[in-house]
Structure formats: C-alpha cells, structure tokens
Amino acid sequence: MTKAIFLDMDGVLVDAELLPLEYLRLMGDVLVPALGGTNEAWAGANRHVFLVLAQEFRDLTWPADPVASERRGYRLNVQRMCAYLGIAQPSDEDATRLGRAFNIYVRTNMTAVFEDAAPTIHRLSRGHELHLASGSPSWGG
Numbered sequence: 665m666t667k668a669i670f671l672d673m674d675g676v677l678v679d680a681e682l683l684p685l686e687y688l689r690l691m692g693d694v695l696v697p698a699l700g701g702t703n704e705a706w707a708g709a710n711r712h713v714f715l716v717l718a719q720e721f722r723d724l725t726w727p728a729d730p731v732a733s734e735r736r737g738y739r740l741n742v743q744r745m746c747a748y749l750g751i752a753q754p755s756d757e758d759a760t761r762l763g764r765a766f767n768i769y770v771r772t773n774m775t776a777v778f779e780d781a782a783p784t785i786h787r788l789s790r791g792h793e794l795h796l797a798s799g800s801p802s803w804g805g
Contacts, residue, residue: 668793671785677796682776690773694766695742699751709745717741738763 674680688710692703717740721733742759746752754762788794 666793667791668795669788670795670797672797677777677781677785678774679776679778683774686774686776687770690770691766693773694769695745695762698762699746699754701749701751705749706745709748710741712748713741713744716744735760735764738767 671677674683688707689703691710692701692706695701695706696703717737721737738761739756739759742763743753743756746754746759753759785794
C-alpha cells in the first residue's frame with residue numbers, strides 16, 4: 665500500500681514571513697510594463713490596499729465560491745492599487761488577468777522557499793505519494 669503525505673505550501677515549504685516581501689519585490693515586474701509606475705510605487709500601494717482586502721475577506725463579504733472569491737481578489741487588488749496610485753483602472757477582465765499574472769509570477773520567481781524543501785520533497789517522493797496544498801485554486805490551464 666502506498667503511503668500518502670500532504671504538504672502545505674505556506675509555512676511548510678514556503679517561509680510565510682518572507683512571502684509578503686517577495687510580493688512587494690516582484691509584483692511590479694508584471695504591473696509596471698502593463699500599467700506604468702514604478703516597482704516601489706506598486707509595493708507601497710499593495711501595502712495599503714492588501715490590508716483593506718484582507719479585512720474584507722475576514723468579514724466574510726466575499727463570495728463563498730473559492731474561484732469567484734479569488735477572481736474578485738485579483739480584480740479588486742489591481743483596481744484599488746491603481747486608484748491609490750492615480751493610474752487609470754483597467755477593466756474588470758484586465759484587472760483580474762493582471763492580478764492572476766502577478767500572483768503566478770511571484771509564486772514562480774520567489775526566493776521564499778525553505779532551503780531544504782526541494783531535497784526533502786525528493787527524498788519523500790521515494791516510496792510516498794505526495795500532495796501539495798496551496799489554499800488557492802489551480803492556476804493550470
């Protein structure tokens with residue numbers, strides 16, 4: 665019988681204290697070419713906007729459907745950062761696309777992964793079925 669192991673991404677494979685800093689460092693790489701501004705300006709806007717969005721999410725004012733909730737978060741984050749910076753807001757569709765794009769970009773280019781995560785996962789994969797939990801909808805397809 666194959667033994668299965670479920671690993672959580674944030675806090676187990678990814679350092680949850682470093683991850684927010686990686687967002688601030690990298691999100692401008694996607695948003696500056698698309699909407700203008702500077703990396704520093706986008707980081708400042710995100711520091712302001714993300715706290716409000718996080719509180720709204722805790723207050724349960726979001727759709728129960730996790731995919732709809734994720735899309736709403738992408739859209740509102742980008743549009744509110746634009747408003748904070750005085751940049752013209754993209755359409756709902758473009759804001760959602762850009763929010764998704766910078767999240768994927770950060771998660772695939774970050775340096776917040778714990779140093780021993782990759783070799784440990786490789787060792788565990790010998791003889792175990794591994795599953796990863798991110799708490800996010802799949803970005804595939």
